[in-house]
Amino acid sequence: MIMKRNLLHIVLAVGLGMALAGCAVYPAVQVAGGAMTGYDAVVFADANLPKESVEGGQIQCDSDRMLERRLRERLRLGGVHTVSxxxxxxxxxxxxQTDSRAQADQALGTARTLEGVRLITxxxxxxxxxxxxxxxxxxxxxxxxxxxxxxxLENADLRIEVIRGTAILIGSTSDHSQKTAALAIAGEVWGVRDVVDYIAVAPSAQAGAGTSRVASN
Structure with a gap:
């Protein structure tokens, strides 16, 4: 009788582990927006992936840099050379830029399987x-x-991409005034047709952390 109970516990534990693993591998996918430039913007979140570091501060920055480097390497190894x-x-x-829907899906799949990435845009x-x-x-x-x-724009971490005259700003600012200023400056450049806002405003408690970085790729 005891052996049967232990066996049942083992089966339940294995089943639960498989279910949780399935959640991590197959996050929910949501399609948002309607881009006029080829493909829709795609956003999907995996709420089941654990965070490996605290929000903000040096630990998070180091984690982000590591994930970014690994993601870029995997994209290149997969033959996706035109996606930053x-x-x-x-x-x-x-x-x-992508040549086909299949290439776009390949880029998404690469990011989707990278442990530590919790949201993809x-x-x-x-x-x-x-x-x-x-x-x-x-x-x-x-x-x-x-x-x-x-x-x-002190203490702002901004990355800029320009595609088809559209300036895409990615990163974080310490407050909303910095974000507004960055978007306005980019929009005022002659030749820029549109500005895409992917800038997050950091919590006020972290407003003074970090140093100013403006990067292009």
């Missing part, structure tokens, strides 16, 4: 022409320089 990856507080942003565009790519590169330099030269 950024990670802010465990939130992965995939932005770039994607914005994909069709492949650019050489002239479009050159124009975007020039705009990227201008936007990056203007943001980097703005003293109001």
């Amino acid at each position: 990856a950024h990670v802010i507080n465990g939130h992965a942003y995939l932005v770039g 994607c914005k994909f565009y069709p492949r650019l022409t050489v002239r479009e790519a050159q124009s975007d590169a020039a705009l990227l330099r201008t936007v990056s320089q203007k943001l980097a030269a703005t003293k109001r």
Whole structure:
């Protein structure tokens, strides 16, 4: 009788472990927005993946950098060379060009299986022409320089992508005034057609942490 009870406990434990593992591998997927540039923006969250570090502070920054590096490496190894990856507080942003829906799904799948990523936002565009790519590169330099030269953006962690004249701002600011300023500055650059806001405002308790970083990729 005791052996039967122990066997039942083992079976239940194994079943529970398989169920929890299934939750981690297959997070819920939500499709949001309607991009006019090829593919819809896709956002999906996996609420079951545990956070490996506390929110904010040096520990979170180190974790984000590690995840970002691993994600970029996996994308390149998978042959996805035209999609950039950024990670802010465990939130992965995939932005770039894709040749097909299959390639877009491959990029999503790569990020989806990376342990530690808890949220993914994607914005994909069709492949650019050489002239479009050159124009975007020039705009990227201008936007990056203007943001980097703005003293109001101290303690802000911003990354900039420019695709088809659209400036995509990714990162975090210490308050809403910094976020508003960054979006306004990018929108005022001649040649920028639109600005996409992927900027998160950090909690007030963390407003004074960190140093200013404006990066382009």
